[in-house]
Amino acid sequence: RNTGRAGGLNPDNGGAVDPKNLKVKLVLLGDSGVGKSCIVLRFVRGQFDPTSKVTVGASFLSQTIALQDSTTVKFEIWDTAGQERYAALAPLYYRGAAVAVVVYDITSPESFAKAQYWVKELQKHGSPDIVMALVGNKADLNEKREVTTQDGIDCAEKNGMFFIETSAKTADNINQLFEEIAKRLPRPSAA
Numbered sequence: 001r002n003t004g005r006a007g008g009l010n011p012d013n014g015g016a017v018d019p020k021n022l023k024v025k026l027v028l029l030g031d032s033g034v035g036k037s038c039i040v041l042r043f044v045r046g047q048f049d050p051t052s053k054v055t056v057g058a059s060f061l062s063q064t065i066a067l068q069d070s071t072t073v074k075f076e077i078w079d080t081a082g083q084e085r086y087a088a089l090a091p092l093y094y095r096g097a098a099v100a101v102v103v104y105d106i107t108s109p110e111s112f113a114k115a116q117y118w119v120k121e122l123q124k125h126g127s128p129d130i131v132m133a134l135v136g137n138k139a140d141l142n143e144k145r146e147v148t149t150q151d152g153i154d155c156a157e158k159n160g161m162f163f164i165e166t167s168a169k170t171a172d173n174i175n176q177l178f179e180e181i182a183k184r185l186p187r188p189s190a191a
């Protein structure tokens with residue numbers, strides 16, 4: 001049973017949705033090592049720390065952004081915390097997610113193949129109106145690139161996803177990733 005609602009179910013006010021202040025669950029998916037934790041830390045704390053392996057764990061980090069039209073979007077960001085191996089947990093993890101961000105590493109074709117696996121999983125278990133983004137991370141390592149930008153674009157187009165290449169290391173396109181997601185959220189109409 002999927003109890004999720006795109007646009008955000010707001011538990012703080014009994015489930016009513018405030019169209020001006022969206023609150024959305026965002027899940028990160030992708031192979032271990034592609035940079036999921038680093039993307040979150042860059043977005044939430046503005047830092048890149050390759051030495052500290054942060055596990056977000058059972059909890060999540062949240063970050064609010066403001067859009068041009070004075071709407072705010074609060075992302076509750078769920079990281080797999082290294083549990084990407086336990087496929088059985090996946091449906092629980094996806095539940096209620098309005099957004100899924102599937103990450104691969106542009107230097108790793110294996111991680112790109114795995115990303116396509118996660119996309120299929122989302123199509124099976126995710127909410128039908130989930131907003132999906134495909135992210136090619138580590139774009140700063142262009143000299144080691146093994147997945148072309150066009151490969152990413154093609155995969156995203158085929159699956160109705162938004163595509164972007166990022167670098168958590170240089171901060172390139174990190175804020176843009178979340179802003180573009182926010183723009184694509186279905187807006188609940190005022191009740």
Ligand code: GDP
Binds near residue numbers: 033037051137168
């Ligand atoms: P996760 O397992 O997907 O959460 O991956 P992490 O966030 O722990 O990152 C795995 C490794 O990739 C770490 O050593 C990071 O320093 C490195 N890394 C993450 N993002 C980038 C990036 O954009 N560029 C480069 N060069 N390295 C990155």
